[in-house]
Amino acid sequence: MTNKKNVLIFLSVLLGIFIALQVRLVSSGAKYMSIKDMYAYSIELESQKSEIDQLNNKINEIKSQIDAYQTAKDDDGIDYEAFLMSEIESTRKIAGLTDLEGPGVIIIVTDGTRELNENENPNNILVHDIDIRAMVDDLRNAGAEAISINNERVVFNKSNVQCTGPTIKVNDQVFAPPYIIQAIGDRKFLESAINAPGSYSESLRQWGLFVEVNTSININIPAYDGFVDYQYLN
C-alpha cells in the first residue's frame, strides 16, 4: 500500500510541477503558434530586419550628406555659382532645351511609290502620324537619348505629332514628306530597332513605304524652341 501511495504522490507532485511551469509560461505572455505560422513570422521578421538595415543605411547616408553640407557651409573655397550652373546645364539638357550632338542614326521615311492595286486605299502607302509615333517609340525603347523629326526636337512632355491631312504637324509646325528622324544613342541599337524583323518600320516597308536608316558619328539635334506654359500644374 505504501508503494502505491508513493507512486501516486510522486506522480501528483510531477503533475503539479508541470502545471506550475505551464502556468508560468502562459502567464508570461507567450502563446501557442503552429510551426507553419512560426515559419511565416520568421520570414516576416527577416524582411523587417533587412528593411531596418536599409533604413539605417539611409540614415547614415543622409547624415553624411548633412555633414557634407555642414562643412560646405563653413568652407569658403567652394564655388557655388559654378556648381549651380552645371546643375542647371544638366537639367536643361535633360529637358531638351539645348542643342545636342553625338553619334546616332538618321532615318528617312517617305510615302511609297509603288503602283496601287485596283480599289486599294492610297492611305496604305502614305506615312501617317501614327507611323512616326511608333518609330519614335521604337527609338526610345532602343535607348535614344535625343530625337528630332525634321529638325524639330521631340521632348517628353510637350512635343506633339499630329495628322494634318497629307502632312504631319510636329511641335506645331507642319511638314510634308519626306520625314527625317534623327536620334542620338547607340548606333547599333538604334539601327537594329528600325531594321529588326518584326519592328514597326519593317512592317511599313512591307506596305510599300520607303524607310532608310543611316548611321552617323555626328548628329546635331536642335533645342526645343516651343513655349512651355503649364496651366494646370500646381
Place this chain on the structure above:
Amino acid sequence: MIIAILGILAGILIGLYLPYEFSTISSLYISVGILAAIDSILGALRASLEDKFDAVIFFSGFIVNALLAISLSYLGDKLGVPIYYAAIFVFGTRLFNNIGSIRRYTIDKYRGKI
C-alpha cells in the same frame, strides 16, 4: 484522494520556484500532456476508491498517455491537422467521467456511513 491533492499543491509550489522554463514552442504539447496526466491521476483516484488500483498500470498509463498525447499533437502539427483536438476531447471526456464516478462513489460512501 487527499494525498493526490496535497501532492499536486506541493508540485505547484515547487514548480513556481524552479529555475526552469519550457520553451514557447512546446507550450501546446505540454498542456496536452498535462491534460493526460490529470486524467491519469483522476483515474488512479477512482481506481483506488473502487479498490482496483494497480501501481504499474497507473504509472505506465501516466507516462504513456502523456507521451502519446504530446507526440500525436506534434505529428498533427507536422501534418497540418490539429490532432491535439482529439487528445483534448478524449481526455476531457474521460476526465469528467472519472470525476463523476469519484463523486458518486464518495456520496455513496458518505451516505453509507450515515
